[in-house]
Amino acid sequence: MFQVRRHRPTESTDPPRAGNAGLTGGIVGLLGRWDLGDLTDHDRDRITRSLFHEGVRFGPFARRFAALMTLSVLIAVMGLLADSTAVVIGAMLVAPLMTPVLGIAAALVMAWPGRVVRQVAISAVGAAGAVGLAAATAFFFPGSTDPLPGELVARTSPNLLDLGIALAAGAAGAYAQIRRAASDALTGVAVAVALVPPLAVVGITLGLGLFSLATGALLLFIANVAGIVMAAALTFLICGLPGRRLFEGTGRIAGGLRWAAVAVIIMVLPLHFTRGHVLPAGDPSLEVTSEVEAFVDSASWSASVVDVTTERASDGLVVDIVVTESPTMPDAEDVAGHLADELGQTVAVTMQVVQVETERATVDDDAADDGGG
Numbered sequence: 001m002f003q004v005r006r007h008r009p010t011e012s013t014d015p016p017r018a019g020n021a022g023l024t025g026g027i028v029g030l031l032g033r034w035d036l037g038d039l040t041d042h043d044r045d046r047i048t049r050s051l052f053h054e055g056v057r058f059g060p061f062a063r064r065f066a067a068l069m070t071l072s073v074l075i076a077v078m079g080l081l082a083d084s085t086a087v088v089i090g091a092m093l094v095a096p097l098m099t100p101v102l103g104i105a106a107a108l109v110m111a112w113p114g115r116v117v118r119q120v121a122i123s124a125v126g127a128a129g130a131v132g133l134a135a136a137t138a139f140f141f142p143g144s145t146d147p148l149p150g151e152l153v154a155r156t157s158p159n160l161l162d163l164g165i166a167l168a169a170g171a172a173g174a175y176a177q178i179r180r181a182a183s184d185a186l187t188g189v190a191v192a193v194a195l196v197p198p199l200a201v202v203g204i205t206l207g208l209g210l211f212s213l214a215t216g217a218l219l220l221f222i223a224n225v226a227g228i229v230m231a232a233a234l235t236f237l238i239c240g241l242p243g244r245r246l247f248e249g250t251g252r253i254a255g256g257l258r259w260a261a262v263a264v265i266i267m268v269l270p271l272h273f274t275r276g277h278v279l280p281a282g283d284p285s286l287e288v289t290s291e292v293e294a295f296v297d298s299a300s301w302s303a304s305v306v307d308v309t310t311e312r313a314s315d316g317l318v319v320d321i322v323v324t325e326s327p328t329m330p331d332a333e334d335v336a337g338h339l340a341d342e343l344g345q346t347v348a349v350t351m352q353v354v355q356v357e358t359e360r361a362t363v364d365d366d367a368a369d370d371g372g373g
Contacts, residue, residue, distance in 0.1 A: 134203025
């Protein structure tokens with residue numbers, strides 16, 4: 001009678017190595033081993049259920065998402081046209097777009113490419129619908145955009161600070177998902193990095209034919225999404241959301257994070273070269289006045305600036321300048337060119353010249369005393 005002995009390799013307790021994942025995979029493995037979240041399988045199920053809505057749960061989620069997006073866009077458009085900061089903040093709180101964006105980050109670190117595509121599609125459909133609805137809503141309020149409200153203009157010229165805010169907000173949003181005790185922070189995250197108001201600005205400016213402003217607002221939205229996804233993915237990874245999946249799909253996780261990092265790097269270039277000279281909504285003349293006076297002084301003209309009045313228009317700024325008459329005077333076209341270069345937007349300049357009348361009087365002290373006696 002023969003006995004057959006089968007030798008099975010002893011299962012190692014050490015996690016599998018990154019294999020061909022390369023340097024990025026090694027970094028991913030190192031960050032994942034920190035596991036700062038102390039998550040249980042129950043916690044991971046809770047997080048994934050809150051971010052991913054599939055099967056029979058997708059229908060109710062889609063209806064809720066559509067309703068909240070519609071209301072958020074309507075509130076945002078009204079707030080932007082009314083130049084009301086409080087109303088715009090209300091739109092930020094109602095907006096549901098943060099959920100699919102955080103879902104993209106979670107799917108990246110869980111190595112779920114199908115869910116990444118699904119969350120991107122939900123975000124894209126929501127964004128496109130928001131732009132269309134904003135354009136249609138603004139059509140019924142044609143007089144509210146001349147001059148352009150400050151709340152609207154402020155979202156057309158993003159810079160690196162906006163990307164930095166998105167990165168910090170993305171980390172905070174992911175941590176709030178990890179820790180139930182920090183879930184109240186999601187409200188602050190929604191306010192700190194707005195997703196719907198820039199989309200509303202895109203729709204409004206497209207409807208007005210202001211394509212350069214629409215491009216700036218769209219750039220702000222994309223920068224916000226890229227920053228949130230990158231920071232949230234790293235936070236999910238460090239807090240141990242992938243669990244065992246970290247070592248089953250290190251290569252795919254590393255690849256996803258590389259794409260997220262590339263998106264952020266790509267956004268750095270246009271944001272770096274964006275001038276970001278957004279004038280204060282309440283008094284746009286402050287920076288304009290400073291630029292006009294500096295330009296006149298630097299050219300050593302004998303003219304003096306008496307007054308500068310600035311108003312916003314749908315296609316830029318309208319500046320009225322009053323200067324004193326003198327042998328050497330600035331030209332309106334030169335001043336307009338200088339302001340356009342410095343402020344990064346179209347400027348129309350009207351210059352008025354006033355004559356200076358000088359009256360001189362000499363009063364003798366004795367005569368003054370006699371007159372007083």
